[in-house]
Amino acid sequence: MTLSAILFGSIGTLVETSEHQRAAFNRAFRDSGLDWNWDQNTYRELLSSSGGAQRITSYAKTRGEEVDANEVHRLKTQHFNSGMEIGGLKPRPGVLEIMRWAAKEGVKTAFVTSTSRDNIEITFKALGNTLTESDFNLVTNAAMTAAPKPAPDIYNLALEKLGISASEAVAVEDTATSLQSPLAAQIATVAFPGANSLGQNYGHAAAVVDRLSVEVITSILLSGDAAGADDRRVAAG
Template identity: 45%
Template sequence: MSALFFGSISALADTSELQREAFNQAFREHRLDWEWDRETYRGLLGSNGGADRIAAYARDRGESVDAAAVHATKSALFQRNLLTSEVAPRPGVVQTIKDARAAGTVLAFVTTTSAENLKALFTALEPAVAAGDFDLVLSAGDVESGKPDPAVYRLALERLGLAPGDAVAVEDNPGGVQAARAAGVRVVAFPNENTAGLDLGAERTVERLALAELQTA
């Protein structure tokens, strides 16, 4: 393994519940009689893309909503909540990043969330984890299609001059795992609070990151 790709915000810090709370806050602000409890939310995590998730939920209920507007509100609330909550790196993340840099392993953050979400995340996590820890950071604006489309992984490999077999990805959700595998990248599942117990489709699942274990994935 010559490169380690972190594939999502919750691969660094478990923000899954903050995400769910932001969705529910946005629903209230848009006067939608919706409330995603944890069971409902877990059932929706098989797909990626918050706006698409909102639109699909509305269709299932026979309702018409401006999914993009609701999701924009959700994103703003999530970013605010990140900055006002006690957010910490997940187990093993900080040491894994330090060990990877010491070993000369290329580090990339390969996600299709928004650049604004990433900025809020790194602000919340600094100085423990910073954008500067990564040799490459990709977000939604860098590709036309979000995960599970493998475009962002293929772009990361291209920009870093790597073959798919050179990298291991860490993902916390089914769509992310699917994207990495479709790009030919080995993937280790690192489930978050709300994807724990789901079959993410990865070759290996861990509860704590360690570089030595990732190197043998």
């Protein structure tokens, strides 16, 4: 099967922001008068659920507390964006290699995220000219689907807009929860864990890597791997 598109599935597949995110949550907690502090282990456990407001709600329940999760998350986003505006972020290992190869070979690329437009814009601003939104054939956002990840809706929409079938694409996701989204859309997926999502269960990924490469991406379809076909692990760096 010919590879027609590479689908990057979240901000974390492009840049490493895990610790920026965690620090922003903790600042928001202090601003809200909450005696909470998420260390790395706690944050890694909470990444099993998708969406910042949902994580706040879940954590509050474990403590028997009631909070305005949306307001706390608004403050978190404010702190995160302020930190990102400093800039200087670099793409994760292999991302630029994949993007350059895809442009040369005529393979489409998409940023298939269900985050907000604000988060998308601040991420590309932090990347400067290293990687821009215009480098992608398609960039999705939260307003384009009623069902965020891990539902497959945003990936199904991306396939429709790109005019391709699931069997012509390879997706890249960085957490076990977000991985469920492309798999549910029947797209072969490479797991590319971030700093705080290492050790999660990526058993249904076609490959698990610490660095993206053209060889890994192209081998998925060439070998006939389907989404969730095996439990293969690839050391890519």
